[in-house]
Amino acid sequence: MAAKEFDIPKLPTYIEIPELKPGIMQGEGPFKSIDEFQKPLGFPGEKVDNWKEVAIEKIGDLKSKYRSVQVFLDSCVKCGACTDKCHYFLGSSDPKNMPVARQDLFRSVYRRYFTFAGKHFPKLVGAKDLDDEMIDDWYNYFHQCSQCRRCSVFCPYGIDTAEISMAAREVLDTIGIGQKYCNQILGKALTVGNNLGLPEPALKDTLLDLEEEVEEDFGAPVKYPLDQKGAEILLITPSADFFAEPHIDGLIGYGKVFYQDGVTWTLSSYASEGANFGMFIGSYDIMRKAALRIRKAALDL
Amino acid sequence: MSTISIIFTALFYISLFIFIVGMGRKIYQFSITPAPLKIPTAPTPLTQTGVVFRMIREVTLFESLFRSNKWIWLFGFLFHFGLLLVLIRHLRYFIPGDLPEIFLLIQPFKYAAFLMVIGLSGLLVRRIFVPRIRYISAPSDYLMLLMLLVIGISGAVMTFTSNHTDVIMVKNFASGLLTFDWSNLPTETHFLVHLFLVFVLLAIFPISKLLHVPGIFFSPTRNQVDNARKKRHISAWALKQEKEHTVKLDQTLGEDK
CATH class of the missing domain: 1.10.1060 (Fumarate Reductase Iron-sulfur Protein; Chain B, domain 2)
Structure with missing residues (x-):
């Protein structure tokens, strides 16, 4: 069976400025929030x-x-x-x-x-x-x-x-x-603690798996602590680090660096997210609330 | 004094009044409006001195525009630089009495009229023939260029063709406006058109895109120091909210233990 023919755009060496096509992106826009x-x-x-x-x-x-x-x-x-x-x-x-x-x-x-x-x-x-x-x-x-x-x-x-x-x-x-995407995510960040809505048990489980995996691969007991009071460092990372490739390699790397340095550190289940969508919707107040959550997590721990 | 001279004298004060009051209000509005976020655009200056140098480069060399588009930069720069030289040369009409010798040096600035007209024509041609720029142009954008072109050309006609106007009379009229010692002005049409359009320009300055002149100095992406991590940056209204705890975590969803 012959492969389906695709119209593959050519990548020019220099950017070519396209001719105007008015209304070509006219549409409903992204899903609306409810x-x-x-x-x-x-x-x-x-x-x-x-x-x-x-x-x-x-x-x-x-x-x-x-x-x-x-x-x-x-x-x-x-x-x-x-x-x-x-x-x-x-x-x-x-x-x-x-x-x-x-x-x-x-x-x-x-x-x-x-x-x-x-x-x-x-x-x-x-x-x-x-x-x-x-x-x-x-x-x-x-x-x-x-x-x-x-x-x-x-x-x-x-x-x-x-x-x-x-x-x-x-x-x-x-x-x-x-807009649904931004506002739903902000809701999750402000209730659950991260943009994906990963609750504490899920995070804990993910991190335990990660510890096992890292120990298997590198033979070192690198820990990925969650909600550990009194730690020197509170790590806030984008929530993609908890599940997506290659983002998770970043999280693995942080753990290794902390392990090598010998400092105590922790993630927070209350504020496990570093990406602040308040910026996208232009709301100073909501942006601030999301940031305050991190502050509160830091104080509590 | 002739009627036409009285009308033009009045027009001068009216347009100057609109200009000063309008610009004053606008600049005041710009200055009292807080900038709650640190948003300088890269490459960002790390010190206040850096900001000053950046601003100087922006207003004298149009640095960002140069990075952006060489044609717009060329025509824009020719126009603004030409205008500056021409304006300096116009000082001689406003200073009463004999001029100091230094003014002989600015005499050749009259040729800057050509820079100005070339620049404006280039901008107008681009506005008409580049589809992207035509798309974003409103009638006022063309009119503004046409008006400046007519001002430039009518001025050049007085200087470089045999249609001279009585310069001594112009000087008496112009310096008289400043010393409140009013006198008649020459009545050649091209001179009156020149003068009238300049008055119009003064009057519409505070209500048109000419606000880019004060605007650049207030532009947060250009006038901010990139020191958000060294020094806390917070606007008055945000600080007030914070002190009064209007934005509280427990007002958000979920519990706030």
Whole structure:
């Protein structure tokens, strides 16, 4: 049987800037969060009725709390320096994945409701109403940003799309349109202690297995302690280290280094996670809560 | 004084007033807005001195833009550098009386008008013909360039063609604006257009993308020192929350033993 033919993209030596294909990444965006994951984080479970007012108020609140948001919204001159810098654009050719165009989804709304020019001459300055279509675009395109900040390196004013994406996601959460992946994971991190939701017995078991395996392979009694009070070092690691290849090799390595050094150390089942998804949804408060959990674990142990 | 002179004198003060008040408000807004997160972009300066040097490189050489796109950098730099030289040369109209000899040295700056016009034309051509940039352009983006082009070209026409305007009169008018000793201005159309558009530019400065001028100095990715681990960085509102324990762990899910 002949192998199925695939259209394999060629990797050029230099990056080629694709031609624009407007709307090619138009879509529903990632899975939306539901009541169960929204409520515990303090966000409404579904799109609130007066979402428009709530959203606009939130934009005002965010821009008064974050200088980045205010300055970045005002400063862009649309020079185009960032237009070919985003890997989401280079990979998808959708013009709304150009950093400036992504920000403009937010900026056009900001201009419409917060600036003189946008209030009185919306067409002239490209200001747009916040309507259902715009919110859908927000949800879709602000979740096509990985907050890598590559664009901000190249921007002559250092405008950082990540800050705008974070702001947009927080606005979306506030009006009840959350993203399932992030919000469900935050729920787990804040209840169970890690993003994967591995409970204490599972962690303990995993670590015991690991000890056996390492002893077998290296002949040294390397320990992987959990919740050991009074240890000198509290190790916080991403939860992928507990199960995924090759991440687990990292955890094995930490254990070996500590064993060789002869220091006492421990993992915590209360806060076993180092990755803080609060950053992704742009919520300072939730980011802080996740960090406080680690602090509490450290104090308790 | 002629009616037209009165109108232009008034326009000058109005636009200058809008400019000063508007920019003052905007700069005040930028300065009171806290930056709760440390977000300097790599390569990050580790000291305040480093930040100063980075900022100097950004505003004089457009360092980031150079890394990004050589064409935009070239045209952008030609325009801004040309504008700077031309503006310096315009000082001679505003300083009353005889000028110190040093002003002879800035006389050749008049040729910077060409740099300015070349730069602006390049930017405009890119805006029209590069699909990516055309996609992100609003009418105001074209208008801004056109306006600056008309200002540049009308100025160059006065200087380099036989359509000179009465420079002494211009000087009396311009310096009179500053010393409140108002006088008539020449009424050639290209001069009036030149002047009017400059007033418009002043007036729209605080409400347009020209805010990039103060903006760059307040940009957290460019003006922050990368010392988050040496010195605690917390904004006033976040500290207040912390002191009042508004964000508590036990308010989150699950138990907080």
